[in-house]
Amino acid sequence: MAVESVETPPDPERMIEGLRDTGYKFNTAVADIVDNSIAARATLVDLQILMDLRNNIRVSIADDGEGMDREGLINAMTYGSRRRSDPSSLGKFGLGLKTASTAFSRRLSVVSRPGDVPALEATWDLKHVAEQGWKLLLSDEPDAEALEHLNEVAPHKSGTVVLWTDVDRLIKDYRMPGGSAAQNALNKAIGGLRSHLAMVFQRFLDSNDKRARDVIIRVNGEKVLPWDPFCTEVSDKVGDHEQKVEIGEGKEANFALRAYILPRKEEFPSDAALKQSRLGNDTQGIYIYRENRLIQEATWLGMYSKEPHGSLLRVEFSFTHELDEVFDIDFKKSQISLNEDLWLYIRDRFLTAPRREANNRYRQGKRSEARKKASGYHDSSNRNIGSKEGEIGGANVDVQNPNTGMSQLTNRNGTFRIKLKIGHAQKPGELFVQPVDQLDDNALFEPAIIDGHKAVRINTSHPYYHKVYVPNLAQGVTVQGMDSLLWGLCVAELSTISDSTAQHFEEMRFEVSRILRKLVEDLPEPDLEDVAA
Incomplete structure (x- = not known):
């Protein structure tokens, strides 16, 4: 041929x-x-x-x-x-x-x-x-x-x-x-x-x-002035690792991975520093450098989607020309491709702890901001419950030791000794529904006595409050409905509790809080800018 x-x-x-x-x-x-x-x-x-x-x-x-x-x-x-x-x-x-x-x-x-x-x-x-x-x-x-x-x-x-x-x-x-x-x-x-x-x-x-x-x-x-995506002067380095990669014929080359968590918006030392950081959803991710030149920015390489709770995390990935073939550099030098083992190593081992920490810091900031937004939004619930308190009745509670919370409770089942949270109104009229920063075991709610009134304390750090309450703060009827439900559960608990059931009620509140925490995991983060002040 x-x-x-x-x-x-x-x-x-x-x-x-x-x-x-x-x-x-x-x-x-x-x-x-x-x-x-x-x-x-x-x-x-x-x-x-x-x-x-x-x-x-x-x-x-x-x-x-x-x-x-x-x-x-x-x-x-x-x-x-x-x-x-x-x-x-x-x-x-x-x-x-x-x-x-x-x-x-x-x-x-x-x-x-x-x-x-x-x-x-x-x-x-x-x-x-x-x-x-x-x-x-x-x-x-x-x-x-x-x-x-x-x-x-x-x-x-x-x-x-x-x-x-x-x-x-x-x-x-x-x-x-x-x-x-x-x-x-x-x-x-x-x-x-x-x-x-x-x-x-x-x-x-x-x-x-x-x-x-x-x-x-x-x-x-x-x-042109340099822009440091990692804001190293104010951020925390939470991961620093060098990894060897085989490049053939018994040779090896190194690449570096470093993870940084930026401050929350309110923690930046100045408005100028905040603006310079370009803090936002689009700038989170891995920044990839070849020979000290950035070739791909703010990408998770398909590992994760860009969610608001990851916006504080930025990762440096640096390597030299020796790894060009390993990482399949394209001719525009604008992106890389990782083999499956390395991709999984970065996602499942290196990034796990930094992502968890960045997520926690973000949520702490958002919850703090949410608490500020929530100020005053439970007032109508307190007024409404206060107007019906006499008609509803319920158990009689005699606080015997305000310091320890030990109280005598009398309901249809008899008289019992019980420990309750005893508190005072943080603002005028806040006698029945009181938002607080945290509760034991991160429960969503618990019964309390506030200035002699049967009340509910609601945990503003709980994901349910953050993702369900906060987006509806401006909807007065919705907030009143949720507040009334939780207050009603607490009053009902005090009205039916006995020595033998006290622990069961407490466990039920913790279990409800756990289930709600799980159910709201996939709900979107609220846009606090849309929540009325």
């Missing part, structure tokens, strides 16, 4: 147009360009993102890195360029510069020089490729504005400028040239980019962080 080797070069236009749709977002595309600058040992990366009166956008990214000669420039502009000599380089697959740039622009130019020598320019123009095929445009007369930008950032020394023109996918096609809508849209994109760069390159931007060398990044003249 004859086998023929047939060369089938791709259609240039279809290929280069297809490569525009590799899923890049603006922030990740620019970050890929910055990767190349850092890989070239730049200490300054300066971004200019400008729009003229005709809504034409120009993106220019200049650095003072090593720069490239003619051969290096051609290689850098080749799709699937040769590997870098340094395997730890942030640039990895030889595709990012081209695919990231043409995802948003139809003309990509790179101006570079390896020292105090004339700069060269190489350009991919999608229109030219469609007409002439895979022909890279080379020029020894670079774009004047790009050259000026290079000279500002790297005067008389090596450096590179990446230039996007004919930008057609960054903002919508606003029909009114020079209008504010287009500029506002661009400003919003630039603001989002600053935040993204601050997070992705935090370790390079923070001069106090010695894990990465110092790099300055500016956007339209404004220095």
Whole structure:
């Protein structure tokens, strides 16, 4: 059987147009360009993102890195360029510069020089490729504005400028040239980019962080400040672990896992610190770093869904280039894939304790906030029960020792000695229903005597109160109905209890509290902002 080797070069236009749709977002595309600058040992990366009166956008990214000669420039502009000599380089697959740039622009130019020598320019123009095929445009007369930008950032020394023109996918096609809508849209994109760069390159931007060398990044003249997702100055580190992974041929490499629990909203030292933390549901999760550069943020990798009770927990996952193959790094360096054993180890062993602690702290804060919200919402119940107390009657209780709670109880079954909670109204009129911070064994409710009146104490720390009472605090009739039910159960207990049944009643309250705690587990967390003040 004859086998023929047939060369089938791709259609240039279809290929280069297809490569525009590799899923890049603006922030990740620019970050890929910055990767190349850092890989070239730049200490300054300066971004200019400008729009003229005709809504034409120009993106220019200049650095003072090593720069490239003619051969290096051609290689850098080749799709699937040769590997870098340094395997730890942030640039990895030889595709990012081209695919990231043409995802948003139809003309990509790179101006570079390896020292105090004339700069060269190489350009991919999608229109030219469609007409002439895979022909890279080379020029020894670079774009004047790009050259000026290079000279500002790297005067008389090596450096590179990446230039996007004919930008057609960054903002919508606003029909009114020079209008504010287009500029506002661009400003919003630039603001989002600053935040993204601050997070992705935090370790390079923070001069106090010695894990990465110092790099300055500016956007339209404004220095990008580092953003620490773990708020290490105010958060608690609750997990710190390094794990070895086999990488073949008897070699091993390490990755690090560190878990941090952020303060609750009310515990931050200042409003500025709270704002800086970006505390919220969307920012919880694992932050994954490759060579000190963030490649994936705020993800649970399919381990958990993002629930409000996990919003205080953020986890660092750091590794080096040695584990690229193990973790299946994609060519955009934007996500990883873990094998099942490692995935289960992180979920079931490393994260179990931090998640439990973060959950407890969150709920403590929410319950504290709920108690503040609940102030006054039981007043109508107290008034209603007070108006009916005489008609309802019930057992007679004679408190003999207020300090110990020992009382004499007389009901239809006789006279008995019993210990009750004896208390006083915390506010005028709070004689029958009294919300409290905690009860023994985390029971939901218990009978009590408040200033001589038969009463019920309700545990605001119980999940039933948090998830059922709190969302209905503004619904007066609903709260009165629940309060009346619990008060009625307590009065009925005192009316029918005897020496032989006292323990059974107590056990019944604890069992009811346990069952209700279980039943409300899957109910949503209340949005306290929606609870009327």
